[in-house]
Amino acid sequence: MRTRLRRLAVPVGIYLVVALVLPIVNGAAGRADFARHCAGVLVGVCAVVGAIVAIGASIDTALAAAHRIANNRSARRVSPGGPS
Amino acid sequence: MTAPRLAAIAIALACVIAGKTYYRHATADELAWLLAPTAVCVSAATDTHFVRERGVGYVYLPPHGLRPRCAPGVRRACDRDAAFEIVPECAGLHFLLCALVVLVIAAAPASWSAAAKSLAIAIAGAYAATIVVNTARIAIAVRLHEHAIGGADLHRLEGTVVYLGGLCVLYSLARRLYAHEAA
Numbered sequence: 001m002r003t004r005l006r007r008l009a010v011p012v013g014i015y016l017v018v019a020l021v022l023p024i025v026n027g028a029a030g031r032a033d034f035a036r037h038c039a040g041v042l043v044g045v046c047a048v049v050g051a052i053v054a055i056g057a058s059i060d061t062a063l064a065a066a067h068r069i070a071n072n073r074s075a076r077r078v079s080p081g082g083p084s
Numbered sequence: 085m086t087a088p089r090l091a092a093i094a095i096a097l098a099c100v101i102a103g104k105t106y107y108r109h110a111t112a113d114e115l116a117w118l119l120a121p122t123a124v125c126v127s128a129a130t131d132t133h134f135v136r137e138r139g140v141g142y143v144y145l146p147p148h149g150l151r152p153r154c155a156p157g158v159r160r161a162c163d164r165d166a167a168f169e170i171v172p173e174c175a176g177l178h179f180l181l182c183a184l185v186v187l188v189i190a191a192a193p194a195s196w197s198a199a200a201k202s203l204a205i206a207i208a209g210a211y212a213a214t215i216v217v218n219t220a221r222i223a224i225a226v227r228l229h230e231h232a233i234g235g236a237d238l239h240r241l242e243g244t245v246v247y248l249g250g251l252c253v254l255y256s257l258a259r260r261l262y263a264h265e266a267a
Contacts, residue, residue, distance in 0.1 A: 007255075007256070007259075008252060010186060010189055010190075010255055011182070011186050011248065011251040011252045011254075011255045012248065012252075014182050014185050014186055014189075014251070015182050015247070015248050015251055018100065018104075018178050018181055018182050019178065019244075022100075022104055026104070026108075036236075036237065036240070037240065040237060040240035040241050040243075040244055041240075041244050043241060043244075044240075044241050044243075044244025044245045044248060045244065045248060047241075047244075047245055048244075048245055048248045048249050048252065051249075052252060
């Protein structure tokens with residue numbers, strides 16, 4: 001999960017800089033609707049990061065389960081006395 | 085970090101600052117290079133027909149008339165009969181600038197020739213990705229509007245989700261492509 005979050009840092013960081021930091025630097029923070037814009041951006045970012053992490057974790061869990069099942073099957077195929 | 089990589093990122097960041105300055109004062113006609121292909125793709129994707137209107141952008145007037153739409157932050161859309169407008173605020177230039185930086189960072193060029201090549205690829209890739217992602221964003225907004233779902237806040241949230249999702253997918257694809265190329 002940490003690796004996934006580290007990979008997300010580049011697109012999320014760049015998006016936040018362009019959507020929030022640069023407008024603030026250019027003086028947009030004083031605009032009446034800027035708080036709503038910020039809220040929309042932050043909620044959207046949390047939703048996307050949360051969705052990617054959740055989907056990634058589900059895929060990891062499914063793959064781990066599939067590996068476990070495959071390993072159990074191959075272990076059962078080996079006879080107790082070992083391969084003849 | 086190598087000098088060519090630093091130079092490529094610096095050029096991309098300079099493009100972001102220049103692009104933001106250009107976007108602040110750009111008219112619909114000046115942004116036609118982004119708005120025109122987007123309008124064509126949205127028309128095809130949603131089975132609508134956006135037509136160019138000088139000084140405004142691209143307008144879709146449905147035959148049966150839908151509830152007039154008030155695009156967020158675009159006051160002129162409120163007092164028009166148009167059902168949907170693709171105005172300069174919808175051009176997706178912010179996404180294009182983000183995509184440009186993301187593609188340059190993903191490329192991680194090791195030499196000067198690779199830096200020049202990755203910048204050229206990043207510019208073309210960012211433009212193509214902007215048309216695709218912006219078409220998806222506007223097509224979803226048109227469908228939501230047709231079903232009378234949401235308002236300005238949902239439109240803003242949908243934009244963030246589609247743009248950031250597209251950016252993450254673009255970065256992931258670019259990393260894989262460049263890793264495959266290096267192997």
